[in-house]
Amino acid sequence: MSQLHQVAITFLKNIGATLGKVMVSHLGSAEAVFNASANKLLTVPGVGEKTVRELNFDEALKKAATELEFVKKNDIDVLFYTDPRYPKRLKNCFDAPILLYSKGNADLNTRKIVSIVGTRNATDYGRELCQELVAELQQYDILIVSGLAHGIDVIAHKECLKHNMSTIGVLGHGLDKMYPAANKHTADKMLEKGGLLTEYPSGVPAGPANFPARNRIVAGMADATVVVEASIKGGALITAEIANSYNRDVFAFPGRLNDTYSEGCNFLIRNNKASLLTCVADLAYSMGWERAEDAKPVEQFLLPLDLSDDERNIFYILQQNNAPMAIDDLTIKTNMPMSQLAMNLLNMEMQGFIKSLPGKMYKC
Numbered sequence: 001m002s003q004l005h006q007v008a009i010t011f012l013k014n015i016g017a018t019l020g021k022v023m024v025s026h027l028g029s030a031e032a033v034f035n036a037s038a039n040k041l042l043t044v045p046g047v048g049e050k051t052v053r054e055l056n057f058d059e060a061l062k063k064a065a066t067e068l069e070f071v072k073k074n075d076i077d078v079l080f081y082t083d084p085r086y087p088k089r090l091k092n093c094f095d096a097p098i099l100l101y102s103k104g105n106a107d108l109n110t111r112k113i114v115s116i117v118g119t120r121n122a123t124d125y126g127r128e129l130c131q132e133l134v135a136e137l138q139q140y141d142i143l144i145v146s147g148l149a150h151g152i153d154v155i156a157h158k159e160c161l162k163h164n165m166s167t168i169g170v171l172g173h174g175l176d177k178m179y180p181a182a183n184k185h186t187a188d189k190m191l192e193k194g195g196l197l198t199e200y201p202s203g204v205p206a207g208p209a210n211f212p213a214r215n216r217i218v219a220g221m222a223d224a225t226v227v228v229e230a231s232i233k234g235g236a237l238i239t240a241e242i243a244n245s246y247n248r249d250v251f252a253f254p255g256r257l258n259d260t261y262s263e264g265c266n267f268l269i270r271n272n273k274a275s276l277l278t279c280v281a282d283l284a285y286s287m288g289w290e291r292a293e294d295a296k297p298v299e300q301f302l303l304p305l306d307l308s309d310d311e312r313n314i315f316y317i318l319q320q321n322n323a324p325m326a327i328d329d330l331t332i333k334t335n336m337p338m339s340q341l342a343m344n345l346l347n348m349e350m351q352g353f354i355k356s357l358p359g360k361m362y363k364c
Contacts, residue, residue: 005030006080008064010099010201013056017098017199019046021081024098030080034061063201070202076175077102088326089113089359090220093246097199097217101175104195106166108221111323112142112289115222115243117215117236118152118229119261126229126261127155129253133226134159136280140289143194145170145221147214147235152228154183157190167194170217172210174198179206212238219243223358224287227252227274230264237264244273248358249286251277288357307353310336311344315353315364324361 009020009030023033026044033041034057041052071078079086079100087108090096102108114137118126130152134144144160146153148169160167167190171179175198178184187196199217200210215238219225225243227250230236243250252274255262268274277283284290307315317333318325327345331338345362348354354362 002029002031003078003080004061004064004068005034006099007067007078007201008057008060009033011056011060011063013054013060014051015055018095020098022046024082067201070176071101074175075103079108085109087221088328089222089361090217091328092326092360093216093220095216096220100197100199100217101201102195102197103175104168104191106143106168106194108168108197110143110166112140112287113145113222114142114283115145115218115225115239116152116156117146117218117225117227117239119231119234119236119264120149120151120153121231121261122151122155122229123259123261125255125259126152130155130228131159133228133280134165135163137283138163138165140280140284143168145218147172147211147218148183148187148190148196149235150180150182152236154186156228157183157186161186161189161193164193168221169194169196170214170221171196171198171206172200172214173206174200174202174204176202177205211235215239216242219248220246222248223361224249224251224283226250226277226283227265227268229253229255229261231261232263232267234264237268240268240274250274251283251286253277288355307348308344310334310340311348311353314341314344314348318354318362318364324357324363327360327362330362 023044024030027033027036038052041047079102081091081098085108134156144156144165144167146156146169148154148157148171157167157169169187169190173179175196178187215235219239219242225240225248227236227240240250250273252265252268254269254276255265269276275286313334331341334341349356354364356362
């Protein structure tokens with residue numbers, strides 16, 4: 001597929017991520033969108049005559065060409081939503097970006113990912129909690145995602161660097177700048193073990209509206225979101241709400257009742273929007289994670305006889321993969337319609353043959 005057209009589709013007027021993906025799916029590729037006639041474009045669900053009239057194809061292609069020059073010069077990866085390197089957990093979210101810009105060396109589809117969020121005004125209590133959390137997560141071989149903002153975010157990133165852990169910073173602006181500027185040194189170090197991610201092209205400033213949108217990537221990339229310390233209003237609670245809307249696990253550390261920056265965590269716990277977290281063991285138990293040294297050797301065993309042919313095929317694929325698989329990958333591997341696959345997976349889970357994990361992942 002043409003990378004130029006993939007980037008260009010993000011510059012089209014009145015075409016957001018959701019409609020852009022519908023157009024690509026309906027017409028076959030990003031390039032096909034640009035080559036389609038007006039009548040063909042009108043066959044796309046959600047595309048009307050006004051939208052077609054205002055499509056700025058030439059301008060979008062020029063902007064995309066400029067952006068690709070910047071990308072090549074700065075060693076940035078462009079991840080269209082059909083790219084296998086695109087975060088699969090995020091791809092399962094209805095409002096996932098159609099394209100991401102990535103810099104660094106992190107595996108965005110590694111087996112375990114946790115997002116850590118919290119207030120920009122971290123107290124000593126929150127700072128110590130965050131440092132202890134990351135230090136203890138080291139034993140589970142986890143990628144840590146946060147927003148590279150002041151406070152809890154940058155504390156989490158710095159602690160990852162200290163323990164040689166992979167960490168991703170999701171930005172609310174293009175990769176031609178760093179906001180806040182004080183975190184640039186940390187961001188540069190993260191490129192050696194992790195990286196930076198954004199949906200925004202170069203030249204897009206850190207506008208206030210960008211950060212709530214950024215938070216959906218932070219929530220959508222991860223198996224679980226941990227709120228370390230947060231006031232009743234702010235980005236951390238927005239991220240937690242988004243994670244809940246994606247049916248992802250949310251955890252929060254409790255705090256004293258009269259502490260401003262514990263009000264948000266206590267609110268989430270009180271309203272069953274987050275599970276109470278007192279230590280990493282709580283998180284690991286809830287997620288079914290083992291430490292690397294506790295992992296048992298893989299044992300060979302026969303396929304269960306009381307499965308249908310389709311279910312036996314699914315079981316075999318999961319067993320051979322030797323790692324959790326996303327439902328999208330299973331659909332491709334089994335060549336089975338999504339509705340039929342989902343029914344088989346549910347039946348197998350109810351019988352105890354497989355286990356479902358956050359992010360629509362499955363394992364034996």
